[in-house]
Amino acid sequence: MLLLVVILAPVASVFYGSFRTGPPGSPDAGFTLQNWVTAYFSPSYVSALINTVWLGATVAALSLVVGGTIAWIIARTDTPGRMQLALLMIVPLMISNLITTLAWIALAAPNAGFINAYVRGWTGVRTIFNIYSFAGIVLVHVLHYASFAFLALFAALKSVDASLEEASYMVGYGPVQTSARMTLPLIAPTIATTFLVIFVFVAENFSVPTLLGTPVGFQTLPSLIYYNMAVTPSQPNLAAASGTVLVWVAIIGTILQRRFTRHSDRYVTVTGKGSRQREVRLGQWRYATFGLVALYLLLAVALPYLALVIGSLLNFLTPNLRWSAFTLDNYRVLFTEDNLTAVTNSLLLAGGGGLALTAIYVLMSFALGRVRGAWGRVTDYVTIIPTAVPALILGVGLIWTFVGLPVPIYGTMAILMIAYFLRNIGYGVRQADNAFNQVSGDLVEAARMTGASRLRAFLDVSVPIIKPAIFSLWTMLFIFIFMEVSATILLYTPATRTMPTVLWNYMGSGSQPRAFAIAVAQANIIFIVLYLAERWFKTLRTSLDK
Amino acid sequence: MLNMCKPIVATLLGLLAAAPAFAQANGPADARLAPSWAFMQQQMPGAPASLLEAACKEGTVMIYHGTWVDAQEAQIAAFQKRFPCVKVEKFSADTGQRQERWVSETRAGRRIADIIQDSDPGFLDKQASAGTLLNYKISNDSAFDDEVKKEGYWYALRAALVGIAWNTDLVSDDEAKLLSTWEGVTNPKWAGRAAVVDPSAGGVAYLPWYIWLNRFGPEFLQKMGALKPRIVAAIVPASAALASGDIAVIFNASETGLLPLYQKGAPIRWSLPEPGIGPMTGQAIAATAPHPNAAKLYQEYAFTEEGYGIWQKLGGAPAKRGFKDQRPVAQEPWYKIPKTFAPYDRADASEKVKAVTEAYHKYIGNAR
Amino acid sequence: MAVLKVENLTKVFGATRAIDNISFDVELGDIMVIVGGSGCGKTTTLRCIAGLEDPTDGVITVDGKVVAAPGRSVPPEQRGIGMVFQSYALWPHRTVFENVAYGLQRRNLSADAAREKVTGILKQVGLSGFEDRYPSTLSGGQQQRVALARSAVLQPRLLLLDEPLSNLDAKLREQMRDELREMIKMFGMTAVHITHDQAEAMALADTMICMRSGRIEQVGSPREIYRTPANFYVADFIGACSFLTGVAVETDDESSTFLIGDAMRLRVRTRAPVQPGSKSVMAIRPDGIQIGGAMEANAENQFTATTLRETFLGSHSEYLLDVGGHRLKADSSADLTVGQACRVRIDPAKIVLVPG
Structure with a gap:
């Protein structure tokens, strides 16, 4: 119940605020419907909504195709070097969308992008790819989320009972048909959930469409919301009203997803019987599949990182690389006391906080899974709402909720943790649900029949079996929290500053190379932590290897 | 009076500050504060x-x-x-x-x-x-x-001065002369080469639109729209695009974005036409x-x-009367702070956000 | 003494009554087998006893203690009941030893005592030396034995078995069926076993319950149920059976004669009087039909038959016969060929009248 209050209070204050003429507590504020009328009916908002849905769906679909193909290649074929490739697949998630966007602007700005400038030198073609376009927005998102889709689908593919596929081979279907007719339907619930989560993440994001869409007049709801907050005088109430639009979109998405996964007990795949999976022998084709994965990694990892590293060593971003343009200054600022505090905070919040959130989501999923009927459905919707509310608005909602409360939450790490808890709840609980869905119920019942209580059985049987999924959940939360800026920027204090807030502020003050340096440092820190976690706890190997 | x-x-007060014995008597009891107090007497009497x-x-x-x-x-x-x-x-x-x-x-x-x-x-x-x-x-x-x-x-x-900025690799000095007045931005020469910062970005990005519209009327915006400038979401990415050479000219650049890049050696310059906007x-x-x-x-x-x-x-540029500009750029021969500033009513500028944004969209945002 | 008492048990899921007011007892040391087709309510009954489902109505008493009654439910872990699952539900992340030892961890046993118990029980089920193996490396039969050992090691008052043999191949299933009975008896446990396989039910059971659509059709020993099925459904479901419909033409206290079709007269030993002229269904087991021998004069229930089909099973064959235009199943080792005519005799004592 307390949890429900924590989840709903900030969302409720967003809804409340959306009907007001001023922020809560303003003496001269009254009730109004104007914000809703504007957000729901004015042409620019309606077209922004259509853009948002169209963008979210395109990105989610393409990410699933790309990530799913790679997951199949790595999980099921004899493609050379696939385990190494699998480990690299997580890297695109370590740079935030915003930084990826800036890196791609450096790479593919129509006139001065590295790639365009280089290709122009060779071929004379003025611009082979213009990042300022719908395609550019999709590209940046897909490169990011394909890797997210990969992780989800890889785990699902690994858990499909091999005998089901063997049965398909035995009735005469080849690997491709088997994948299409047997494997795909079996992992359909994961596909549906992943689609929804990516869709919501994309629909909620403002930085990519703001930076890349403005030149072509492509606006999404979050980019409009960002304007409402940035324009002076800022209009938080209108922004709140437009934030509620996305809540309905997410609820409709959840209805569709639920319809899809209604019979999730059909898809129990980890049972008390074990069997080994079949590897598809590709022959010469395995070099082609290797090439495909490598191409993705080139676009999603090698190129943006190269741009970031080069950019971080420059005085300012330019394709004209001269020796005089290079400097190490951008890295020097990392070592000020303030910035080291930020690093420590980020590590603490992402590592420890990530662990706490993992435990909470898993317990929530366990507790909610027991709730049958209407309540169970309600919780499914309740958990997606805070994720769908754009982070900027969620941050405002949190301020409105906690600034006046006489509890020591506002201005502490606790409010950041609440923000991260809310931001990731839709993903976290669903991820844990998916994991539990794969554990056959009688494994747990068997434990209860030998005298274990419900909780004991959960801890002794379910948790160890879904350990890989829990590790991958922690990994993702670590990355997400380490990256979070949109809500943090509204809520942090000098004592709770994080790396992304430092990065954001450098960027705002016009120093992109310095922001790049922090992004590089951030990616490296994330990589090192994940590497150590892998060394000590086999986090990645267990989640990739099973 | x-x-x-x-x-x-x-x-x-200055005299008092100059008399050490007297100052001591009124100074802080704690001797460790003496250096701070001495500074206060000098600069915040x-x-x-x-x-x-x-x-x-x-x-x-x-x-x-x-x-x-x-x-x-x-x-x-x-x-x-x-x-x-x-x-x-x-x-x-x-x-x-x-x-x-x-x-x-x-x-x-x-x-x-x-x-x-x-x-x-x-x-x-x-x-x-x-x-x-x-x-x-x-x-x-x-x-x-x-x-x-x-x-x-x-x-x-x-x-926070607003100016017209250009990339010196892409715009010749001769061409740049056109940019010494606000009217210069409507020259057809800049078609396809220039960018503007969306007024929705707020603050410094907004004010020039308000002043242009008031001073030069909608025709000014219309002519600018005919040049099909690229629209950039905010000042910082616009300045970065200018420095990298992706765009040649920004019509409403802000020194807040330009200075850090200029000081790092980016090939950019800017004019601050009369009347100044800041x-x-x-x-x-x-x-x-x-x-x-x-x-x-x-x-x-x-x-x-x-x-x-x-x-x-x-x-940024000093607003204190008679204060010598400390910025290195102020020493540059090409750098000139406007003699006069466009007067405007701060409250009116805040109120007109919607009207200005609409005009901008009509002539520029939707003119692509 | 009844270890398990089930009284007026009812379970409703939405609009369907999965169990409809059933009652039965299981005596100490007995193996009770509930048999029925899918959807008959046997699994739900078992899960209600286990505590994995809460009954809608009715009382379940285990060992004298009420474990489920309206508004009251003892959680499964406190019922002292063991259960073997259809899938065995062996925990894939634990070794054989750890699987079996798991339940003992909460029994305040010293590590040595627990080890001794686990080793002992694994020896009894013939799995010595498999302690450190993981379940996925075991054969189906071995997994099944681990599952049994895991329950048996706790010496439960009552053991529930949820179709544990259904995942095994035929030969192994027969073998495990016998072993299972032996092991349950060896451990001295009282058991409730559910299955859809009537042969398995008869082989395992001390007492059988035949269920259909949430109700009990018949309770009794395998012999009783085979020989005197209470109704058409039971007769048809348990064992092979042929059915004839006839009208009573002559009746006395001990037997009646039925006219089947136009010409076939069949005398039946009856326990209750039959109304002359009434119509009845007669169930005839294959072993009630004798094939071979010469035709005798005036012998009752004697017919000429033609073989329509033979299924050779080694020790004997199953035949489908045409007797006066009616089809009957019979067993014999007479080695008839298809289409061959022969004499058959039907034992009046082995014909049962079944209510439609």
């Missing part, structure tokens, strides 16, 4: 020793500042050197977020911020009349004209400041010769 007295008082003592007792001050990180950090470091007994804490965010937080906290009675800054003077004016700012007249008040302060409430840290960035003390004395001390320091110079060197 009072105004006439002012110089006399100042002179008297109106501030009494009791302010220093009270500020030191409070021990800390919290500044909500904008994303001019370098200037602010340099000034804070210098302040700490002068006043080691006051620890400076800072929170920095974009305008909208900073305002949202400050307003919410104030309404809820959360006393966190001591000093607030804002690049929208209209916002500070509104706060002053709403009673959320502390009335404190700084010692250097007289060095600030009425356009760059609201007496006793906020004082300008800088004028909204003030102001600083004020919160009425609910939890450390009012430390806040007053910082407010005093920020507008002293030393404090102002340190900030201004990195932060």
Whole structure:
């Protein structure tokens, strides 16, 4: 119940605020419907909504195709070097969308992008790819989320009972048909959930469409919301009203997803019987599949990182690389006391906080899974709402909720943790649900029949079996929290500053190379932590290897 | 009458400062504060020793500042050197977020911020009349004209000058001559080569649109729209695109975006045509400041010769009367600060946001 | 003494009554087998006893203690009941030893005592030396034995078995069926076993319950149920059976004669009087039909038959016969060929009248 209050209070204050003429507590504020009328009916908002849905769906679909193909290649074929490739697949998630966007602007700005400038030198073609376009927005998102889709689908593919596929081979279907007719339907619930989560993440994001869409007049709801907050005088109430639009979109998405996964007990795949999976022998084709994965990694990892590293060593971003343009200054600022505090905070919040959130989501999923009927459905919707509310608005909602409360939450790490808890709840609980869905119920019942209580059985049987999924959940939360800026920027204090807030502020003050340096440092820190976690706890190997 | 007295008082105070024995008698009891007190007597002669003592007792001050990180950090470091007994804490965010937080906290009675800054003077004016700012007249008040302060409430840290900027690799000096007046931007030469910053980005990005529309009328925007400029979401990415050579000209560039790049050696230049456009960035003390004395001390320091110079060197054009521009760019022969500034009503500019944005969309945003 | 008492048990899921007011007892040391087709309610009954489902109505008593009654439910872990699952539900992340030892961890046993118990029980089920193996490396039969050992090691008052043999191949299933009975008896446990396989039910059970659509059709020993099925459904479901419909033409206290079709007269030993002229269904087990021998004069229930089909099973064959236009199943080792005519005799004592 307390949890429900924590989840709903900030969302409720967003809804409340959306009907007001001023922020809560303003003496001269009254009730109004104007914000809703504007957000729901004015042409620019309606077209922004259509853009948002169209963008979210395109990105989610393409990410699933790309990530799913790679997951199949790595999980099921004899493609050379696939385990190494699998480990690299997580890297695109370590740079935030915003930084990826800036890196791609450096790479593919129509006139001065590295790639365009280089290709122009060779071929004379003025611009082979213009990042300022719908395609550019999709590209940046897909490169990011394909890797997210990969992780989800890889785990699902690994858990499909091999005998089901063997049965398909035995009735005469080849690997491709088997994948299409047997494997795909079996992992359909994961596909549906992943689609929804990516869709919501994309629909909620403002930085990519703001930076890349403005030149072509492509606006999404979050980019409009960002304007409402940035324009002076800022209009938080209108922004709140437009934030509620996305809540309905997410609820409709959840209805569709639920319809899809209604019979999730059909898809129990980890049972008390074990069997080994079949590897598809590709022959010469395995070099082609290797090439495909490598191409993705080139676009999603090698190129943006190269741009970031080069950019971080420059005085300012330019394709004209001269020796005089290079400097190490951008890295020097990392070592000020303030910035080291930020690093420590980020590590603490992402590592420890990530662990706490993992435990909470898993317990929530366990507790909610027991709730049958209407309540169970309600919780499914309740958990997606805070994720769908754009982070900027969620941050405002949190301020409105906690600034006046006489509890020591506002201005502490606790409010950041609440923000991260809310931001990731839709993903976290669903991820844990998916994991539990794969554990056959009688494994747990068997434990209860030998005298274990419900909780004991959960801890002794379910948790160890879904350990890989829990590790991958922690990994993702670590990355997400380490990256979070949109809500943090509204809520942090000098004592709770994080790396992304430092990065954001450098960027705002016009120093992109310095922001790049922090992004590089951030990616490296994330990589090192994940590497150590892998060394000590086999986090990645267990989640990739099973 | 009072105004006439002012110089006399100042002179008297100056005399007092110059007399060490006398100063000692009125100085702080704690000998460790002597260096700080000596500095105060020199540069903020109106501030009494009791302010220093009270500020030191409070021990800390919290500044909500904008994303001019370098200037602010340099000034804070210098302040700490002068006043080691006051620890400076800072929170920095974009305008909208900073305002949202400050307003919410104030309404809820959360006393966190001591000093607030804002690049929208209209916002500070509104706060002053709403009673959320502390009335404190700084010692250097007289060095600030009425356009760059609201007496006793906020004082300008800088004028965020708006200019026409170009990439020197892509625009020849001859071509650049066209850009010395605002009207020059409508020249067909710039078709397909230029960019504008969306007025929705707020603050500095917005004001030129307001002034252009008022001064030159919608035809000006129409002509500009015919050149099909690229639209960039905010000042920082626009300046970065200019420096990298992705765009050749920005019609409404801001020095806040240009300076950091110029100082790093980017091939850019800009003109500041007459009449100048440069909204003030102001600083004020919160009425609910939890450390009012430390806040007053910082407010005093920020507008002293030393404090102002340190900030201004990195932060932007000085708004203090007669203050010598410390920025290296000011030494450049091509750099000229406008003689006159376009007068405008700060309240009216805030009110017209919607109308200006609509005109912009009509002639430029949708003209693609 | 009844270890398990089930009284008026009812379970409703939405609009369907999965169990409809059933009652039965299981005596100490007995193996009770509930048999029925899918959807008959046997699994739900078992899960209600286990505590994995809460009954809608009715009382379940285990060992004298009420474990489920309206508004009251003892959680499964406190019922002292063991259960073997259809899938065995062996925990894939634990070794054989750890699987079996798991339940003992909460029994305040010293590590040595627990080890001794686990080793002992694994020896009894013939899995010595498999302690450190993981379940996925075991054969189906071995997994099944681990599952049994895991329950048996706790010496439960009552053991529930949820179709544990259904995942095994035919030969192994027969073998495990016998072993299972032996092991349950060896451990001295009282058991409730559910299955859809009537042969398995008869082989395992001390007492059988035949269920259909949430109701009990018949309770009794395998012999009783085979020989005197209570109704058409039971007769048809348990064992092979042929059915004839006839009208009673002559009746006395001990037997009746039925006219089947136009010409076939069949005398039936009856326990209750039959109304002359009434119509009845007669169930005839294959072993009630004798094939071979010469035709005798005036012998009753003697017919000429033609073989329609033969299924050779080694020790004997199953035949489908045409007797006066009616089809009957019979067993014999007479080695008839298809289409061959022969004499058959039907034992009047082995014909049962079943209510439709």
